[in-house]
Amino acid sequence: MLAGAVVLALLCGPVGWGLLWLLKRLTLKALPLRLAVNRLLRQPWSPLSQLAAFSLSFMLLALLLVLRGDLLDRWQQQLPPQSPNYFLINIAPEQIVPVKTFLAEHQTRAAEFYPIVRARLTQINGQSTDGNKDEALNRELNLTWSEQRPDHNPLVAGSWPPKSGEVSIEEGLAQRLGIKIGDTVTFTGDTRSSARRSAACAK
CATH class of the missing domain: 1.10.287 (Helix Hairpins)
Known part of the structure; x- marks a missing residue:
């Protein structure tokens, strides 16, 4: 230049x-x-x-x-082959069927619908994450839940499904933050905090 x-x-x-x-x-x-x-x-x-x-x-x-x-x-x-290139958000439960019908009429294959809440990871084993420069700690994370583990998220450690009070964490995030199976992570969203035990890591 x-x-x-x-x-x-x-x-x-x-x-x-x-x-x-x-x-x-x-x-x-x-x-x-x-x-x-x-x-x-x-x-x-x-x-x-x-x-x-x-x-x-x-x-x-x-x-x-x-x-x-x-x-x-x-x-x-x-990007892997057949990666999604459009994302639909803020879909209410009663809107899922009409949305699926609309996509089918336009011959568009959609991935599974799943719920999302946004929260910050504020503590690891009771220690505040303030001062950590990792990008994931400076913004809200997308948290979701499902009875079935998606095929594109293979388990790399721990057990599935997580029990009550347990979470599965993305492998890359766990490695960057040094989170291990059995550690306690605290998420804060909507002015409320919730502590969960790390039970699994998935890709």
Whole structure:
């Protein structure tokens, strides 16, 4: 990026001087145009610096567009086949059947519907998570429950199903936070806290 900015600056100089040289040799009859050109010629560094600034801005904009496309392509390549690309949220229980009917009419296969509540992980074994820089602790997590374990969440440790007062934690999150089977985790949501024992880890 720095090299591109240097090359752009080197190109803007000759191009800008060339444009000013052409303006100097133009014969303009309109008084306002002559006054504007004379002002540019008296202070050549002002239009040149503005040209460089605009060129750099357009270069950065083009770079952002290229990087955005590249990042999206890489992200899509990392997704498993048949990954969902649309997500429906805030569906009330009485709306599930109409939604399924609508999707079937449009020949769209939907994944299983499951409930979600949002809460923060605020304590691990009674110790506050304040000060931990992990991204998962600086936002609300999506918590869900189900009688059946989804096939795409294979069990890697512990036992299924969790008993009352127990939870299953995603493997990557458990590894990052050092949570082991038998540890106690506390979730806080809607001004209330609830402590649960870690009973399983799943992918």
